Amino acid sequence: MTTRIGILGYGNLGRGVECAVNDAEDMELAAVFTRRDPSSLQLLTKGVPVVNIKDVASYADKIDVMILCGGSATDLPTQTPEYAKTFNVVDSFDTHAKIPEHFSNVDASAKAAGKVALISAGWDPGMFSLNRLYANAILPKGNDYTFWGKGVSQGHSDAIRRVKGVKDARQYTCPIESALESVRSGSNPELSTRQKHTRLCYVVLEEGADAVAVETAIKTMPNYFSDYDTTVNFISQEELNRDHGGLPHGGFVFRAGTTGANGENTHIIEYSLKLDSNPEFTANVLVAYARAIARLNKEGVSGCKTVFDIAPAYLSPLSGDVLRATML
Amino acid sequence: MTTRIGILGYGNLGRGVECAVNDAEDMELAAVFTRRDPSSLQLLTKGVPVVNIKDVASYADKIDVMILCGGSATDLPTQTPEYAKTFNVVDSFDTHAKIPEHFSNVDASAKAAGKVALISAGWDPGMFSLNRLYANAILPKGNDYTFWGKGVSQGHSDAIRRVKGVKDARQYTCPIESALESVRSGSNPELSTRQKHTRLCYVVLEEGADAVAVETAIKTMPNYFSDYDTTVNFISQEELNRDHGGLPHGGFVFRAGTTGANGENTHIIEYSLKLDSNPEFTANVLVAYARAIARLNKEGVSGCKTVFDIAPAYLSPLSGDVLRATML
Secondary structure: OOEEEEOOOOOOHHHHHHHHHHHHEEEEEEEEEOOOHHHOOOOOOOOOOOOEHHHHHOOOOOOEEEEEEOOOOHHHHHHHHHHHOOOOOEEOOOOOOHHHHHHHHHHHHHHOOOEEEEEEEEOEHHHHHHHHHHHHHHHEEEEEEEOOOOOOOHHHHHHHOOOEEEEEEEEEEEEHHHHHHHHHHHOOOHHHHHHOOOOOOOEOOOOOOOHHHHHHHHOOOOOOOOEEEEEEEEEEEEEHHHHHEOOOEEEEEEEEEEOOOOOEEEHHHHHHEOOEEEEHHHHHHHHHHHHHHHHHHHHOOEEEEEEEHHOOOHHHOOOHHHHHHOOO | OEEEEEEEOOOHHHHHHHHHHHHOOOOOEEEEEEOOHHHOOOOOOOOOOEEEEHHHHOOOOOEEEEEOOOOOOOOOHHHHHHHHOOOOEEEOOOHHHHHHHHHHHHHHOOOHHHOOOOOOOOOEEEHHHHHHHHHHHOOEEEEEEEEOEEEOHHHHHHHOOOOOEEEEEEEEEEEOOHHHHHHOOOOOOOOOOOHHHHEEEEEEEOOOOOOHHHHHHHHHHOOOOOOOOEEEEOOOOHHHHOOOOOOOOOEEEEEEEEOOOOOOEEEEEEEEEOEEEEHHHHHHHHHHHHHHHHHHHHHHOOOOOOHHHHHHHHEEEEOOHHHHHHHH
16 A cells, blocks of 8 residues: 655655655655646656646545645745645645744644644754754753754845846855864853854856945845855856755754753764755655654544654654664 | 652662653652662652662552663563553663564553553664664665764673673773764765774783783674774773773764665765763653653553654653744
């Protein structure tokens, strides 16, 4: 019995989900749904229907889990509650401040429909969140540190592209090695924004643009760059395309805590990710959680869940016996 | 409503559990059980009864979870199934090869009694196992690597102490930095036993013992040392007591996997622990899982569980709302 997956939205994340489903022996891709003209989409997988989103309801009985691959700004706040009325759904909603509201909206829909929805899967929120929770539960006395990168920030790249005179840009968020080492040493440092990350920008100028003015505009941009040490490199469009076409990312979650009658022993828990492709790794997390919620729904569970609510064994295609014998 | 914890066995691990319970605002230590004369034990916590193990049944209604702090070789294989007839129990059973048998024995007892038992909590098995499972579920195409140390191996220290002419000894297992770097690079190396770890020994000789013979006996010892590059340092008992009295440990769990239509993108997941006190960190894991199984039992669950079966939120004293708002 394979789990039948639907993909809604076929950008970088949707294509990543397609690859992840193809890598999973217990899953099959049932259909891809799009707002575009279906005939304009070329899937990687042969024989899978591409369907206009307006016909999604006719797939209610043909899909076990719908993986929502839209964006957090405008797509998911409406899509996830909407499609949870018809399908078990998984999303990667990553606007941290709005998670409680999103959870509440999705929970109401999913419970009314008897479906399971899992929101905010991915790596942050997602695997990083899990590591924060486990580490806090184990070391109640301690400090948390999260670092991101080295990786491409789409939001910061977009912000640079809005600067007058900029044709194209790519921004990397970089953790500062000495800050990582300070946390690893157990010294529990207090770190300012500037002490944790630097920002590295590759910028293609429009013809005749003023490089000095562009560099100043970037480095002084509030919220995005002014609190960081920022480096701006001007390169050609060819160089940008050739050397900065990927979407790598990653980061580090630490907890440094103490135990003992007088807190005399220090422990460092570190979790880190080094990802060649941010969307493909995120997609793989979504697919593992799709497996989990398909099972939970078969057990009669409904409502909105997060990674905090799912027992790890549900993510694996292996049986409990095999997991205990091989991974415990 | 606090969770009432019992400790059975008051060695390094039991004392660690006592400290961890005292650090948890939602828990209280109800009693410590011992095979020794109770009057010979001096607890860190005032006002907690020390009880001979033969009187344990009279505490059936006074304890929500009994944390079993005995050893895996001879204590836990009989204790965990026995006490699961009366209490919810947690143990740190760490003989990997015998986990399936232990699980089966404990499951039968716990199910018959309507209790929950959680076996093999700690860091390996335990947190390392969890990270293997999560990483395998997310990256089905890939390789696993586990490294241990730098840390004290009690088993190897004991083996050295059995060598003729040795008065005392402490053995450290050390991961080889170049092997860690090779895994981190994503090169998916094949590593022999010798290429992953070295063994570092501090040995106190008995008076008149032959140092060369002792060193040869250690380095050629099958299973324990002959497959490793081993360094033997001779020191005085005073130096051993002063510089090597702690029980630090830790290690690294990696998964290196690929995604994409042709496996063209590589991802590295790394989890590492650096622990000043192996027994105290293990104790903190046991206590977090005690919280989880007390809740599960109140929900009507029974039987044997492992860390794979417990949804992460059960480990935290915080509510789902607070967890989503602060850690997701």
